[in-house]
Amino acid sequence: MAIIFSGTWKRLCPAYLLLSAVLLLCCTGETAFSHDQLILGIHPFHTVAILEEKFTPLAEYLSKELNIPVVVRVGSSYAEHIDAVGRDKLDIAYLGPVPYVRMVDKYGNKPLLACQETDGTPFFRGIIIARQDNPSEKLADLEFGEFAFVNIHSTMGYLLPAFLLLKENPAIIKENNYQMLKTHENVALAVLTGDFEAGAVKEAVYQFYRHRGLKELARTPAAPEHLFVARTNLPAGTIKKLRKALWQLSKTNSGQHIMQAIKPSLTGFVPVEDNAYDDLRTIIEQLAVEGILK
Secondary structure, eight states, X not given: OOOOOOHHHHHHHHHHHHHHHHHHHHHTTOOOOOTTOEEEEEOOSSOHXXXXXXXXXXXXXXXXXXXXXXXXXXXXXXXXXXXXXXXXXXXXXXXXXXXXXXXXXXXXXXXXXXXXXXXXXXEXXXXXXXXXXXXXXXXXXXXXXOEEEOOTTOIIIXXXXXXXXXXHOTXXXXXXXXXXXXXXXXXXXXXXXXXXXXXXXEHHHHXXXXXXXEEEEEEOOOEEOOEEEEOTTXXXXXXXXXXXXXXXXXXXXXXXXXXXXXXXXXXXXXXXXXXXXXXXXXXHHHHHHTTSXX
């Protein structure tokens, strides 16, 4: 049976259908890209307020270089951020090494923009820490208290330290004698206060808190640093401009201020290839075999 609209309904039908389409799009949770701005997505390794303060100078710089507004958006969780990057809901995204590898494994490659350099190198390490008055001198000595990690998506706050512990003190991992404390700073403070016997943090956090009474028990293998990627269908011309803008930041005083807002030890952004993360992929695969990663 055909439905025939007449009179007022005939005039209103196109507008009604348009409204319905808009509502359907909103209800499906899909994000329509705006031609008026670009979204710079950041994983939640600090509070929203702190991350907006850190990355807003970069967003403003990119806005000027691209002649289009760039706005900062902080993910609600690491998993949500990985999903947003993978589903191309972000125009530009900042990722840690492990979230990047997991995102590529699930969703495929994205255009790579730049890898960050810290103190002149595009690699970083994690440190397993204890209080200076703790009698333990190596990982095998740990046996009395809980261990503190950051979260399961953190390269230096979980994955690489867990890899070390599986070889030198597997009971901590296999008996689930640990907790996730969300940030590297939380881990350092929890160890300092004695709530945890030991913990895993990135080296920069260890150096910041070391003089308050921490010591190093072990350090992880080096891994490639954090990086920026673009959504799959971002125009090639925009990707080229983004790469150039990031690569040249270290060449000006204003660029150095922008980087220091993100991280005081940040010294530049350099080209990066996906295969730089292959060693990390191998470790992730080994941990998956052990049942540590799902």
